[in-house]
Amino acid sequence: MEVTTKSMPYEAWKDNEYIEKLVKELQESGTNVVVGSLDKLINWGRSNSIWPLTFATSCCGIEFVSLGAARFDMARFGWEVARSSPRQADFMMVAGTIVHRMVPVFRRLYDQLAEPKYVIACGSCAISGGPFRKSYHVAKGIEDIVPVDVFVPGCPPRPEAMIYGIMQLSRKIKVEKFFGGVNRQEKQKEFLAAHPIEGVED
Amino acid sequence: MANITEKLSKLFPQATIEGENTPVMTVPAAQWHDVARTLRDNVELKFDYLVTIVGMDWTENLGCIYYLMSTDADIIIGVKVLAEGERSMPVLPSVADLWNVAVTYEREVYDFFGIVFLNNPDMRRLFLNIDWKGFPLRKDYDEDPALNPVSTESERQTDFTDVYTRSDDGKIVKTPRRIFEKEEFVVNIGPQHPATHGVLRFRTAVDGETIKKIDVYCGYIHRGIEKLCETLTYPQTLHFMDRMDYFSAQNYHHALCMLYEKAAGIEISRRAQVIRVMMDELSRIASHCLFIGTYCMDLGATTMLFYTLRVREQILDIMEKTCGARMTFNYDCIGGVMQDLAPDFQDDVKALLKVLPANLKEYNDIFTGNVIARNRLEGVGHLTREDAISYGITGPSGRASGWACDMRKLQPYSIYPELDFEEVVMTEGDSMARFKCRMKEIEESAKILEQLVDNIPDGEYCVKVPKMLKLPAGSWFQVTEGCRGAFGIYLESDGSTKPYRLKLATPCLPQACVVDHITRGQKIADLITIGGSLDYIVPDIDR
Numbered sequence: 001m002e003v004t005t006k007s008m009p010y011e012a013w014k015d016n017e018y019i020e021k022l023v024k025e026l027q028e029s030g031t032n033v034v035v036g037s038l039d040k041l042i043n044w045g046r047s048n049s050i051w052p053l054t055f056a057t058s059c060c061g062i063e064f065v066s067l068g069a070a071r072f073d074m075a076r077f078g079w080e081v082a083r084s085s086p087r088q089a090d091f092m093m094v095a096g097t098i099v100h101r102m103v104p105v106f107r108r109l110y111d112q113l114a115e116p117k118y119v120i121a122c123g124s125c126a127i128s129g130g131p132f133r134k135s136y137h138v139a140k141g142i143e144d145i146v147p148v149d150v151f152v153p154g155c156p157p158r159p160e161a162m163i164y165g166i167m168q169l170s171r172k173i174k175v176e177k178f179f180g181g182v183n184r185q186e187k188q189k190e191f192l193a194a195h196p197i198e199g200v201e202d
Numbered sequence: 203m204a205n206i207t208e209k210l211s212k213l214f215p216q217a218t219i220e221g222e223n224t225p226v227m228t229v230p231a232a233q234w235h236d237v238a239r240t241l242r243d244n245v246e247l248k249f250d251y252l253v254t255i256v257g258m259d260w261t262e263n264l265g266c267i268y269y270l271m272s273t274d275a276d277i278i279i280g281v282k283v284l285a286e287g288e289r290s291m292p293v294l295p296s297v298a299d300l301w302n303v304a305v306t307y308e309r310e311v312y313d314f315f316g317i318v319f320l321n322n323p324d325m326r327r328l329f330l331n332i333d334w335k336g337f338p339l340r341k342d343y344d345e346d347p348a349l350n351p352v353s354t355e356s357e358r359q360t361d362f363t364d365v366y367t368r369s370d371d372g373k374i375v376k377t378p379r380r381i382f383e384k385e386e387f388v389v390n391i392g393p394q395h396p397a398t399h400g401v402l403r404f405r406t407a408v409d410g411e412t413i414k415k416i417d418v419y420c421g422y423i424h425r426g427i428e429k430l431c432e433t434l435t436y437p438q439t440l441h442f443m444d445r446m447d448y449f450s451a452q453n454y455h456h457a458l459c460m461l462y463e464k465a466a467g468i469e470i471s472r473r474a475q476v477i478r479v480m481m482d483e484l485s486r487i488a489s490h491c492l493f494i495g496t497y498c499m500d501l502g503a504t505t506m507l508f509y510t511l512r513v514r515e516q517i518l519d520i521m522e523k524t525c526g527a528r529m530t531f532n533y534d535c536i537g538g539v540m541q542d543l544a545p546d547f548q549d550d551v552k553a554l555l556k557v558l559p560a561n562l563k564e565y566n567d568i569f570t571g572n573v574i575a576r577n578r579l580e581g582v583g584h585l586t587r588e589d590a591i592s593y594g595i596t597g598p599s600g601r602a603s604g605w606a607c608d609m610r611k612l613q614p615y616s617i618y619p620e621l622d623f624e625e626v627v628m629t630e631g632d633s634m635a636r637f638k639c640r641m642k643e644i645e646e647s648a649k650i651l652e653q654l655v656d657n658i659p660d661g662e663y664c665v666k667v668p669k670m671l672k673l674p675a676g677s678w679f680q681v682t683e684g685c686r687g688a689f690g691i692y693l694e695s696d697g698s699t700k701p702y703r704l705k706l707a708t709p710c711l712p713q714a715c716v717v718d719h720i721t722r723g724q725k726i727a728d729l730i731t732i733g734g735s736l737d738y739i740v741p742d743i744d745r
Contacts, residue, residue, distance in 0.1 A: 055394065057401050057423050058741045059448040059529055065496070066528075069511040084396040097741075100352055101331060102401060102422045105393055107354040131441065134433065135426035136338050136345050137330065139352050156529055 003174050005167065013171075022175045029177065039178045046090075047173040049078040050118070050166070053089035055109065057096030060123040060156040064095050072159040079166055086110075091118035091149075091169065095156075097125035097132055098139045110146045116176075118149045120165055123156050130155060206277050209246060224679050226267065226280035234283045235295040241270060241281070242300050248272050249279065251591050251607075252301040253681060254707035256692045257311035259340045264292045264317055269679055269690065269707075273591055273605065276612045280679060285317050293366070293374060296322035303594035306715045314339035314428075318366050320374070324381075326363045329421035329744055333358055338429055381417055382407050389726075393422045397500045397730045400740030402714060404729070411725050416718040420711075424744040431704040436462055436671045437536055439704060444530040446708060447742035449489035450684035452481040455534040457682040460615060461691050462536050464680070465673045473661040474538035475617050480551070480654050481521070481533060483647040487558070488517040489685035490598075490640040490647075497637065497734045498569055501578060506569055513554075513561050520550045536671060538664030551655045558648050562641065570638070579634035583720045583732035586631060593719065594712040597687025598643060599736050602628045602635035609683040623650050633735035640737075670699050686710055686737060710742035 002010060003019050010016065031039070056064055067074050074080050083089040086109050098106055110119065121142050124130030129140040142148060149172060152165035207225050210217070214237060218228045229237050241249045249270035256267040265284040271277070285292035296319035298305040308319040309328040316337040319325060327334065335349045362378040369375050382388050382405075392403035401422035407414040427446065431439040443454035456478045463470060491510040498506035518528050523544035525531040533540050544550075569575050585595065590603040600607045608625040610618045626642040628635040675697040681690045687709025694703040713736045720732050 054396050059445055061400070062448060062492070063529065065492075065507075066511065066515070068507075069515070070508050071511070071515050086394075097423060097425055099422065099424055100350070101329075101357060101424065102393070103352055104354055104356045105401075105422070108356075109394055131445070132425045132427075132430065135430050136343075136350065137424050137426045144352070145354060158528060 003171050005171065008167070015168075019171055019175065022172065026175050026177060031177070031179075035179050039176075042178045043174050043176060046116075046178075047170040049081075050090045050170060050173065051081045051083055051088065052079060052166075053086050053092045053109070053113065054082045054084050055092055055094065057098065057102065058125070060095035060125075063156045063159055063162065064093060064122075067159045067162050072163065074163065074166070077163070077166065077170070086112040087114055089113060090116075091120060091166075093120045093122050093162075093166075094126040094142055095122045097130070098142055098145070099137050100139065101137075103139055103145055106142070107145055116178075118169055118173075119146050120150045120152060120169060121148045122152045122162060122165065123154055125155075127151050127153060206275075206279065210279070213240065213244065213247075221280070224269075224278050224280055226282055226677075228282045228284075231283050231286045231294055234281075235297065237281070238268075238297045238300055241279075248274055250301075252297075252303055252307070252594060253278065253688065254690050254692070254705065255304065255307040255311055256703075256705045256707075257315040257317060257339065258694070258703060259315060261341050264289070264315055264340075266294060266311060266317065267692065268297070269692070271681075273607070278613070278679070278681065291374070292317045293320055293368075294318070295320050298322045301594070302589070302592040302719070303712045303715070306711060310711075313337070316340065318374070320366050320368055323365060323379070324363045325366055329424035331357045332360060338426060343429075381405075382415065386414065391729070392419075398733065398740075399496070399738065402738075402740050402743065404717065404733075406726065406729070408726055411727075413721045413724055413726055413729060416721055416729075418714050418717060420714065420740075420743050422744070423741050425741070427745045428704060428706060431701055433700065435699045436673065436701065439701065440535065441530070441532050444532060445741065446706065446745055447684060447686060447710065447739045448529055449492060449739065450485060450686065450689070450742075451529065451531055452478075452485040452533060453682065453684045454689060455532070456482055456616070457680065457684075457689055457691060459534045459536055460682070461678055461680050461693055462671070462673070465676070465678050465693065465695065466536070466667075466671060468537055468665065468667060470538050470665055471661045471663070472617075472659050474663050474665075476654055476658050477539050477543060477663065478534055479617055479621075480651060480658075481531075481539075483650045484517050484520060484551070484554075486647045486685050487644050488514045490644050491517075493640055493737050494565060494569075494637075497737070498575075500730050500734045501575065503569060503572075503575070506565070509561070509564060509568065513558065516554055516557070520547065520554065523547065523550065535664065537667040538662070540664070542663045543658070548655055548658070551651055555648055555652055555655070558644070562644060565641065570641070576634065578728075578731055579632065579637060579735070581632050581634075582728050583633045583724065583735060584631050585716070585720055589716075589719065590631070593716040595687070595716055595736075596709050597684070597713075598626070598639040599636050599713060600687065601626055602639040603631035604629040607688065609681050609688050613681050615680075615682055621650050621653055623647075633731050636735040636737075672697065672699050673701075681707075684709060686713070686739065686742070706745060708742045708745060710738040710740075713738045714740075714743050 121127050126142050129138050132138040150165050150169050249272045251271040253269040253271050268281045285294050287293050308322050313327045336343050365377045386407040389406045392398040393401040403419040405417040427442045444451040491514045495507035495510035525533040585603045587604040590600045590605045596607045606627050623646045673695040677694040679692045681688050690707035692705035696702040
């Protein structure tokens with residue numbers, strides 16, 4: 001099984017090892033032909049219509065706006081439906097610095113995204129704190145707060161780099177196990193145990 | 203300047219005055235409020251615009267430097283006031299009753315230095331959480347991350363603010379005051395909202411659809427740039443200028459380089475000056491273009507974004523060829539600019555100037571004359587000239603209210619005095635005026651570029667400066683014009699390679715805080731119109 005992209009030959013991708021690793025994992029876990037074919041169909045659809053959440057805290061967000069405009073035109077890839085509500089979005093492009101005060105808000109936005117959900121850490125601030133790493137009020141990378149799928153380095157990354165990053169995400173989606181895989185349902189009991197509210201008995 | 207020093211020493215014989223370009227007067231804290239009133243109301247002085255309040259920690263005592271400007275005479279003075287009391291509870295009298303913008307500036311100083319302002323109606327922290335330990339810009343601040351850990355729990359919030367007053371027997375009394383009345387209905391707008399232009403939050407009290415009061419809640423992108431600068435050498439501090447107001451990257455860079463050059467006594471070549479000014483004006487066009495696009499998008503006219511980004515991309519291409527980056531250019535450096543212009547820079551600028559008028563006409567055809575746009579913008583969010591000055595609203599937003607506050611004219615710097623351009627001033631003061639003001643400024647910037655594009659002199663683009671730049675001990679203050687208004691920088695040096703204190707007075711903080719004043723009594727849908735027309739950039743508010 002090879003992950004193919006219509007507009008780009010397989011060899012042109014810089015980092016195929018991780019996708020080969022994912023393919024191997026997928027093959028090892030195994031499934032029957034019917035579910036596998038259904039998975040493939042669903043993944044094909046999902047990987048071509050990943051909708052971002054409009055979420056930008058600083059400079060990288062402006063490059064994301066450029067990405068939406070005519071020149072870089074992310075509509076070519078089916079990503080142009082930027083949603084303002086996390087409940088309608090598939091992935092979150094964390095474009096900009098996340099500071100102490102923003103962390104709870106950011107975490108809540110992530111929790112509100114519907115499964116399956118993905119996170120792209122866009123720019124050096126989101127990856128590690130970037131030029132503000134030594135500041136008293138900046139979180140040192142979002143990986144401590146939410147799981148991250150793709151890192152896009154740059155300060156800010158060029159729109160081309162962002163396109164490459166989201167295409168990587170779409171490649172990842174193509175080798176996912178949808179039934180019983182990413183489409184897991186969080187058990188209500190586990191969720192409530194992980195999010196206790198003071199003074200409220202569940 | 204000698205004139206103003208004389209006047210001041212005659213009026214305030216007890217005060218000491220020093221400094222050449224910007225006189226700084228030292229006043230005891232007990233007299234400060236009376237002195238401030240005289241400075242503002244005296245017919246000969248009329249310092250009606252509070253540029254900024256610089257909080258200071260001189261290790262043995264804390265204090266503030268107030269920078270005031272007279273809108274009639276274009277003179278800037280500083281007033282230094284040392285705080286009274288122990289380090290655990292330093293106090294100063296508030297001047298919030300004289301200049302409206304002081305409420306916010308004093309909150310900022312309280313947040314960073316812990317100086318309490320007596321009689322300020324809203325003495326809360328501005329950027330940091332209420333349970334934050336320590337005051338980060340003090341020199342003895344403990345940066346241990348264990349004290350203030352990153353938490354995913356929702357932050358603690360309160361409906362109360364404090365007012366500190368001095369009782370008759372000299373004791374300081376703290377009185378809690380409600381921000382919103384008990385029965386008021388409060389709606390949260392932001393921090394994650396597509397039309398707040400970033401992570402800004404408005405706590406909005408509404409009566410039906412009418413806004414009663416807005417509590418502007420900032421700090422969601424407070425990155426502590428001022429503190430970071432104190433740990434970096436002078437050339438290293440420059441790159442933060444790209445990341446505050448990322449549309450004014452060139453302008454802010456220019457401003458800080460100019461201040462360092464002034465302090466170090468470096469003369470730069472004319473070629474470098476011309477290049478810097480051209481880059482500033484290109485940035486201004488790109489910035490205003492993006493404003494028009496996003497503003498129209500906020501109002502529902504998404505198409506405009508594609509039209510205006512076309513010009514912006516063209517400008518970014520010009521910049522990219524020379525600077526190598528699309529956004530964080532890092533182009534100006536101490537002594538000139540990083541590298542020489544790209545060979546086809548002049549042709550590219552000429553090509554831009556050629557297409558610009560047709561583009562502007564198109565924007566006007568599509569949006570400005572549109573009946574829906576006019577209904578939504580005209581007469582909405584009116585700001586008078588007096589209020590604009592008192593709230594410190596500079597830039598196109600201030601000029602739309604009739605206040606000629608273009609620092610390129612008032613505090614001329616670089617080669618601006620030689621250039622022929624007009625300051626766009628309008629009198630309506632509504633959202634439409636603020637929009638039109640920016641449209642006209644694009645034309646003026648194009649005019650400047652036209653004058654310069656064929657007159658870039660030969661010469662070196664960067665003079666030699668020592669690798670480890672040391673500035674003499676002293677303090678400097680300077681105001682320049684960014685894309686959104688007056689950008690003030692205060693620098694204090696102790697003779698080492700790092701700044702002792704670098705205060706960045708950005709134009710967007712007052713613009714965000716005036717939202718409460720402008721929107722009162724307006725409809726909630728107009729909040730987007732008004733907020734958008736002020737065109738604040740959130741990382742510039744929070745720094």
